[in-house]
Amino acid sequence: MGKTQEDAFFAVFMRGPRQALRLFFKYRARSLRADDVAALEQERCDAVDIQRLQAAGFLESDEGELCLDPRAERFLEDMLQAGDGPQLGWLREQLERLERWTRVHQDKPELRERAAREIGRILRSCRTHLRAQVVDLQRAVDYDFRTEPQIEAKELKLQWHLDSCQALGDLVRTLGATLREDPFFVTTQDREVLQRRERLLAELTRAHESLIEALQRISDYLNRVRRDAARIRKLLRLGDLIERMEFTARTNALQVADDLEGPALRGMSIHSVLDPERLDEHPDWVERVLKRLGHRTGGRKAERVILPVDAEPLDAEPIIDPGEVLEAFRRQDKDLFAFLSVLETEDGLLTVDQVVTLYCNLLSNEQAGGYLDIGPMKEAGAWAYATVDPHPSNAH
Amino acid sequence: MPTELPQGLLRELFQRLTRGDNLFLSSNGPGSDAALFNRVCAHEETCRERLLELGYKLVQGDNHYCLVSLDESPAAADYKLERLVELVRQVSFLSRHIENFGEGTFFSQTQLAARIHADPGAERFLAAYKGESNADKLDDLLRGLERRGYIDEADAARREYKVLSAIHYLMGFIDRLQINEEEGEGDAAS
Numbered sequence: 128m129g130k131t132q133e134d135a136f137f138a139v140f141m142r143g144p145r146q147a148l149r150l151f152f153k154y155r156a157r158s159l160r161a162d163d164v165a166a167l168e169q170e171r172c173d174a175v176d177i178q179r180l181q182a183a184g185f186l187e188s189d190e191g192e193l194c195l196d197p198r199a200e201r202f203l204e205d206m207l208q209a210g211d212g213p214q215l216g217w218l219r220e221q222l223e224r225l226e227r228w229t230r231v232h233q234d235k236p237e238l239r240e241r242a243a244r245e246i247g248r249i250l251r252s253c254r255t256h257l258r259a260q261v262v263d264l265q266r267a268v269d270y271d272f273r274t275e276p277q278i279e280a281k282e283l284k285l286q287w288h289l290d291s292c293q294a295l296g297d298l299v300r301t302l303g304a305t306l307r308e309d310p311f312f313v314t315t316q317d318r319e320v321l322q323r324r325e326r327l328l329a330e331l332t333r334a335h336e337s338l339i340e341a342l343q344r345i346s347d348y349l350n351r352v353r354r355d356a357a358r359i360r361k362l363l364r365l366g367d368l369i370e371r372m373e374f375t376a377r378t379n380a381l382q383v384a385d386d387l388e389g390p391a392l393r394g395m396s397i398h399s400v401l402d403p404e405r406l407d408e409h410p411d412w413v414e415r416v417l418k419r420l421g422h423r424t425g426g427r428k429a430e431r432v433i434l435p436v437d438a439e440p441l442d443a444e445p446i447i448d449p450g451e452v453l454e455a456f457r458r459q460d461k462d463l464f465a466f467l468s469v470l471e472t473e474d475g476l477l478t479v480d481q482v483v484t485l486y487c488n489l490l491s492n493e494q495a496g497g498y499l500d501i502g503p504m505k506e507a508g509a510w511a512y513a514t515v516d517p518h519p520s521n522a523h
Numbered sequence: 524m525p526t527e528l529p530q531g532l533l534r535e536l537f538q539r540l541t542r543g544d545n546l547f548l549s550s551n552g553p554g555s556d557a558a559l560f561n562r563v564c565a566h567e568e569t570c571r572e573r574l575l576e577l578g579y580k581l582v583q584g585d586n587h588y589c590l591v592s593l594d595e596s597p598a599a600a601d602y603k604l605e606r607l608v609e610l611v612r613q614v615s616f617l618s619r620h621i622e623n624f625g626e627g628t629f630f631s632q633t634q635l636a637a638r639i640h641a642d643p644g645a646e647r648f649l650a651a652y653k654g655e656s657n658a659d660k661l662d663d664l665l666r667g668l669e670r671r672g673y674i675d676e677a678d679a680a681r682r683e684y685k686v687l688s689a690i691h692y693l694m695g696f697i698d699r700l701q702i703n704e705e706e707g708e709g710d711a712a713s
Contacts, residue, residue, distance in 0.1 A: 276622045355625055358694065359618050364702055366615035369608060370644070383699050384600070384607040389582060389591040390546040390671070390692065391606055 136206060143176040148185060151195050152203050159193055194248065197255035215291060217256070218298050222305070225249050229311040243317050250323035253302065254330045261337045264292060268341060272348045278356045285352060289345045296338045303331045449489055456517050463489065463499070463515035464507060483510060490515075526569050529562065533573050536563055540590040541579075545672035547689035550586035551627060553675045563588060584695060586626065586688035607696065613668070614693050616648050626690055632682040636661055 137145050151159065177193065180186045185199045195203070225246060232242035268288045275281040306312055306324050315321065368374045375381055456466050467482045477485065490499060500519030504511050539559060540546055550560045563570055571581045580591045618624045620638050636658045639645035645657070652660035652667075665684060668674045673693065677685040 278623060281623075355623070358697060359624075361700070361702065362611070362615040362618045362697060365611050365697070365700060366619070368702070369612055369615075370647075374608060374611075375604070377703050379699075379701050380604065380607060381600075383696055384603040386699075387603045387607060387696070390589050391610060391696070 141179075143173060144180050144183075144185075147173075147176050147180055148203075151180075151186060151193065152200070155195050155200050192244070197252055201256065201259060215294050215298065218253070218260070218295070218302075221249055221253050222298060222302055225302075225305060226309075229305075229309050232311050243315070243320055246311070247317075247320050247323050250320070250327045254323070254327045257299075257327075257330055257334050260295070261334050261341070264288065264295065265337070265341050265344075268345055268348065272352075278352060278359070282349065282352050282356065285345055285349045289342070289349065292338055292342050292345060296335065296342070299331050299334050299338065303328065303335075306331075452485070452489065459517060461517070462502070462505070463517070464505070464510075464512045466517070468507070479508070479510070486512065526566070528566050528569055528573065532562055532566065533570060535559060536570060536588075537574070537577070537579075537590075540588065544670045546589055547672040547687070547692065548588040549672065549688035551685070551688050552672075560586075560588070584688075585691035587691060589689075589692065610693050610696060611700070612648060613664070614690075614697060616645065616664075620645070624686065625694075626686055626688050628686045629677060630684055630686070632661065632665060632684065 137149050140148055177186065181188060181193070184196055186193050187196050228242045228245045228249070232239050232246070235242070268285070271281060271284040271288065275284060306328055312320075312324055365374070365378070368377050452467075452470070455470075456463060459466060461469070464482065464486055467477065467485055468479075470477060470482075470485075490501075499515050502514040502516055505514050506512075536548070536559065539548060539556075548556055548560050548563065550557060552560065567581075567583065574581045574590065575593075578593045580593060582589050582591055614624075620635055621628065621630045624630075639649075639657065639661070649657055649660040649664065652663040654660040654663050665674065669676055669684070672687060672689050674684045674686050674690075677683045
């Protein structure tokens with residue numbers, strides 16, 4: 128976020144506390160006294176403004192030293208995008224501060240109290256931030272995997288996340304070792320420090336487990352991305368071989384084709400209003416229709432499925448090609464129902480029921496439906512039907 | 524040991540995988556497919572045993588199921604090869620022109636048509652499909668893939684499609700194909 132955008136964000140706060148808040152955010156890695164703030168920026172922060180921030184929960188105080196409340200700090204980082212991704216640098220810095228203050232505690236008796244407070248503050252801050260960092264990492268991994276459109280960029284991002292995850296894991300282990308083995312933590316009797324140490328150790332254990340899961344997930348994603356990228360390169364290559372008529376010569380296509388079974392071999396299914404026994408007597412009718420539609424049986428006997436009367440209709444091509452029927456319909460003058468009643472098919476004239484079925488199929492055919500003009504109702508025996516003019520005045 | 528199946532599950536599964544042109548049950552399928560997929564997953568072994576008794580093999584792939592008839596009559600070798608070539612060409616075309624083509628990918632027919640515009644390779648590929656223009660032929664290709672259950676029309680108004688898990692069925696054949704690269708050529712993609 129640029130400087131002006133940061134200004135715009137902090138402008139939402141009242142003028143008085145605004146300056147103090149910005150300064151505490153800027154120096155959030157450490158705790159400050161009011162005179163520290165003034166010295167750093169050569170501006171005096173009004174004590175009243177600082178108290179306002181404390182009262183609002185933005186600042187917390189410990190023996191006159193102030194720092195941002197961890198939740199407020201987290202909120203500001205999110206808003207200002209200052210917390211993108213796992214803040215390895217931040218955690219590393221906290222680890223270094225911890226090591227410094229434990230040395231101070233050991234070497235400078237006069238600063239032991241302050242050292243203990245700083246250590247306690249660092250422990251609490253680490254605990255608050257660590258969980259959020261791990262969650263951020265997991266979300267960033269899933270987000271990049273799902274949304275990055277370029278495979279090469281996706282692979283790079285995932286690799287970066289993998290490296291970050293491993294680095295974060297190393298820091299977690301180092302911090303855990305420090306908490307368990309550093310002489311300060313081994314000897315201290317400070318109850319609050321010990322309590323915070325235990326809580327942070329528990330959080331480190333959870334973070335460690337979450338990072339292992341994240342590592343596994345990133346590895347899985349990376350394997351999938353690399354497999355997909357290799358597959359795409361292979362597909363492009365196979366397409367080229369097919370174009371150059373080298374597909375069978377340069378691949379094991381014959382062997383793979385031999386193993387084809389199931390849906391791959393089923394080009395399409397058809398249904399017919401004709402009696403199935405008539406179709407059995409005339410297998411050439413099926414072949415003729417398939418040829419018209421650009422398919423063939425592939426030397427296999429077609430499977431026949433006889434549906435019960437109340438079965439739901441299949442989504443399949445009718446054996447009577449609607450395109451051909453409609454073309455013939457438009458070349459003459461009868462309305463659709465009358466035309467179908469005298470339509471000559473392979474099996475002769477259609478029965479009334481077959482006419483009605485075909486009539487309904489044509490009207491519901493999504494490609495033909497837009498070209499048919501529905502007119503007034505008419506009666507034919509027991510049936511009432513909408514007339515369909517072969518030559519509508521507003522033809523599409 | 525086979526366990527009892529929930530009422531109607533086997534019938535629903537059998538009807539779903541044997542009727543019509545869409546012979547796949549995808550985990551990310553439309554309508555009730557996803558729910559049926561999960562139910563079958565929970566009782567997969569029992570479903571497999573019961574379907575075997577009926578003469579069908581339940582094939583489980585990456586997030587999808589399909590059936591193979593044990594009585595399926597063998598197809599001619601040249602027909603099988605022809606089908607394989609067609610499948611490879613379709614997947615190659617789609618992978619070339621759709622970013623991250625694979626399970627769950629969304630793509631726009633309009634954008635795809637724009638991408639292939641004036642692409643001679645795409646025109647050659649689409650020549651086999653019905654339609655007067657490349658856009659019509661592309662529509663024919665996509666409708667055919669939708670009918671067969673590899674993609675689903677996610678948004679008719681925006682002409683957007685979603686790639687279903689059944690695409691792994693085709694990818695499986697692609698993965699098994701090995702290219703014998705000659706010396707001096709690019710990556711050995713095996």
